[in-house]
Amino acid sequence: MKSSPVEYLILFAMALVILGCRQDYTPKPRAYYRIDLPNKEYQLLSGDYPYRFEYPSYARIHAYQGKWKDTDTADYWIDVEFPQFNSRVHLTYKTVKNNLANLIEDAHTYAYKHSIKADAIIQSEYVDSLTKVYSVLFDIKGNTASSVQFYATDSVRHFLRGALYFDCEPNKDSLAPVREFLRVDLIKMIESLTWRNLPVK
Numbered sequence: 001m002k003s004s005p006v007e008y009l010i011l012f013a014m015a016l017v018i019l020g021c022r023q024d025y026t027p028k029p030r031a032y033y034r035i036d037l038p039n040k041e042y043q044l045l046s047g048d049y050p051y052r053f054e055y056p057s058y059a060r061i062h063a064y065q066g067k068w069k070d071t072d073t074a075d076y077w078i079d080v081e082f083p084q085f086n087s088r089v090h091l092t093y094k095t096v097k098n099n100l101a102n103l104i105e106d107a108h109t110y111a112y113k114h115s116i117k118a119d120a121i122i123q124s125e126y127v128d129s130l131t132k133v134y135s136v137l138f139d140i141k142g143n144t145a146s147s148v149q150f151y152a153t154d155s156v157r158h159f160l161r162g163a164l165y166f167d168c169e170p171n172k173d174s175l176a177p178v179r180e181f182l183r184v185d186l187i188k189m190i191e192s193l194t195w196r197n198l199p200v201k
Helices: 005-021 100-116 172-191
Strands: 042-044 054-056 060-063 078-082 087-095 118-128 133-142 146-153 158-166
Touching: 054 172, 087 172, 100 118, 100 133, 100 146, 100 158, 118 172, 133 172, 146 172, 158 172
Parallel strands: none
Antiparallel strands: 042 054, 060 078, 078 087, 087 158, 118 133, 133 146, 146 158
């Protein structure tokens, strides 16, 4: 006796159910877009700034000249922008005038403002007595607006502060590869930093 097409269909459906029940379903982990990272190549900052450093060839400099009229050193404030990563390092420069302790305290305050959302804040020191660069790098772990900050000074005349920002909602998992990539660039900026004694403003 021949089986009808309906019976074959029922048998096929039952086989699928039986085979499907034998396999454990595991949801796939959340994935993020692959980010292509460029080669590390650096160039020297040009322009009339009281500091010099090397910055990546895939970055561009945006000057803030004249934007903050109430700040006498605002002409020396710049952003090192990374258009490919929708991020920037905001740099502010101040002249040391018997106020070094206050400038250092302010830099620590700005970094630790992120402690509410930070998982941890780790400080690393950099000292180069030949170029008179004394710096502290803040690694701010977690979903914070700024994940890496630093300040550098010669302790007598110059004070430079930098903060890395991403122009998007913070997500430590998806931003981790780019953050680590750009952190290397911030360290390069610190290690290549030299001072220029331009007229005091």
